[in-house]
Amino acid sequence: MSAKIELAEVDKRFANGVEALQSISIAIAAGQFVSLLGPSGSGKSTVLRLIAGLEAPTGGRVRIDGAPADQRTQAMSYVFQEATLMPWASVLDNVALPLRIQGSARRTARQTAERALAALGLADRANAFPGELSGGMKMRTSIARALVTRPAVLLLDEPFAALDEITRQRLNDELLTLWSEQAPTAVFVTHSVFEAVYLSQRVLVMGGQPGRLIADLSVELAYPRAPAMRLQPSFMQHCQRVTEALERGQACAQANRP
Amino acid sequence: MITTRRVATVVPWAAGLAALLAWEAVVRLRGIPAYILPAPSLVVTTLWSNLDSLLASWLYTIKITFGALFLALAGGVALAAAFALSRTLELALYPFAIALQVTPIVAIAPLILIYVDSTTAALLICAFIVAFFPVLSNTLIGLRSADPNLQDLLTLYGATRWQRLRWLLAPSALPYLIAGLKISGGLALIGAVVAEFTAGAAGRETGLASRILEASFRTQIPKMYAALTLVALTGIVIYWASNALSRLLLGRWHPVERDRL
Numbered sequence: 001m002s003a004k005i006e007l008a009e010v011d012k013r014f015a016n017g018v019e020a021l022q023s024i025s026i027a028i029a030a031g032q033f034v035s036l037l038g039p040s041g042s043g044k045s046t047v048l049r050l051i052a053g054l055e056a057p058t059g060g061r062v063r064i065d066g067a068p069a070d071q072r073t074q075a076m077s078y079v080f081q082e083a084t085l086m087p088w089a090s091v092l093d094n095v096a097l098p099l100r101i102q103g104s105a106r107r108t109a110r111q112t113a114e115r116a117l118a119a120l121g122l123a124d125r126a127n128a129f130p131g132e133l134s135g136g137m138k139m140r141t142s143i144a145r146a147l148v149t150r151p152a153v154l155l156l157d158e159p160f161a162a163l164d165e166i167t168r169q170r171l172n173d174e175l176l177t178l179w180s181e182q183a184p185t186a187v188f189v190t191h192s193v194f195e196a197v198y199l200s201q202r203v204l205v206m207g208g209q210p211g212r213l214i215a216d217l218s219v220e221l222a223y224p225r226a227p228a229m230r231l232q233p234s235f236m237q238h239c240q241r242v243t244e245a246l247e248r249g250q251a252c253a254q255a256n257r258p
Numbered sequence: 259m260i261t262t263r264r265v266a267t268v269v270p271w272a273a274g275l276a277a278l279l280a281w282e283a284v285v286r287l288r289g290i291p292a293y294i295l296p297a298p299s300l301v302v303t304t305l306w307s308n309l310d311s312l313l314a315s316w317l318y319t320i321k322i323t324f325g326a327l328f329l330a331l332a333g334g335v336a337l338a339a340a341f342a343l344s345r346t347l348e349l350a351l352y353p354f355a356i357a358l359q360v361t362p363i364v365a366i367a368p369l370i371l372i373y374v375d376s377t378t379a380a381l382l383i384c385a386f387i388v389a390f391f392p393v394l395s396n397t398l399i400g401l402r403s404a405d406p407n408l409q410d411l412l413t414l415y416g417a418t419r420w421q422r423l424r425w426l427l428a429p430s431a432l433p434y435l436i437a438g439l440k441i442s443g444g445l446a447l448i449g450a451v452v453a454e455f456t457a458g459a460a461g462r463e464t465g466l467a468s469r470i471l472e473a474s475f476r477t478q479i480p481k482m483y484a485a486l487t488l489v490a491l492t493g494i495v496i497y498w499a500s501n502a503l504s505r506l507l508l509g510r511w512h513p514v515e516r517d518r519l
Contacts, residue, residue: 052414076414077414078410078414080411084405087511088512100421101412101417102415129511131511
């Protein structure tokens, strides 16, 4: 299950006067995997929060399957840069939380959560507390919690930025596997060109302050993708194009600075 | 530093015992008269020979202390929850709470004793006033300290107010509430004793403070020490109990308890 996401001429100015986004228009097809790439302060996370309905745009419209973001009916999940787990609850109860909020009984919620944990290789850590887990396991728990509701839209805000390279690569692969199984529309915010190209069908490059869309690049590499693909010339070419767009964005941000 | 659990248990007891022995030794060797400094052994025998009157007073003080602590807990948590829900209410009532907190209880106690007929009720009110502020202030900070990302997550999943309170705000506030409770436990005892000193009550329904006053009027120094011992003992038990509660509730997940010996 997946949903279409549309941002039309979206502006966002915060209450403190900071202008985060200027006239952003993005259309993401149902089931697509899209990365948002750009330097800090280019408004990537703000785009995610607007899609989630956690912020309202000051101009323009955000629509999920045609409905305003704050009136959506589809399940949506959000993965933060930190695992953002409840330290007082077991891994299992953390993953069961979204189902409990939706009104599932404790037992059924836990059973579904157990399956989600198993999919991320955490079946044997279900009763552990977050404080007892490594950074990678915490992030796995966070992803299991995001997928337990089988969301139509999966939003990820630099989820692997704080992890070591090996764990990061492994989680990239697992994320792709789970995405192809559940097929939600995925929007992935990252700083890493390689990660963006490796994961997505499309890379949206953002830049400037306020943030604008610099480039919309499609990644024509077949799924399933494997680590070996990173060494292929076509992969490197994509990375090259994305890097160039990123630099263009930085150059025009500097030119605009008063 | 590596400290085993056994060392952590033995050292405080050993230090306490050593201090008592030194005290006893100094009193005996120097021949210090009991009306200046009674030896611990004399304090214990005095305690034993006055057991009936001291025990009744002790129970009374315990009743006031725990009654006030319970009221402080209930009142503090309820008020903090109300403040967390309504900023207007907080703006309106917080100054009163602060005024009560900063005015010394010995200065308010005589008024309360005039206004309230029952001495027991008056003492309860005094001890409550001393004890409730740490619970209120800590719980309020705790309710406001919930992880903003988790707040967003609950918003995203459309959690109701009640779900938010139950699954996020209450557990977030718990460590703060317990920290408040640890302070309030000691304060309730102080409030109970101080208020009784001010009341200067005599008769059957009186606590340890009255025994200390009586003994002081009659220069029965060993009896003063005996009553003081019971007051201190009560305080230590409250401290232990709140630590045990903290371990029980926060044991596995909170760094404060998880990384303990």
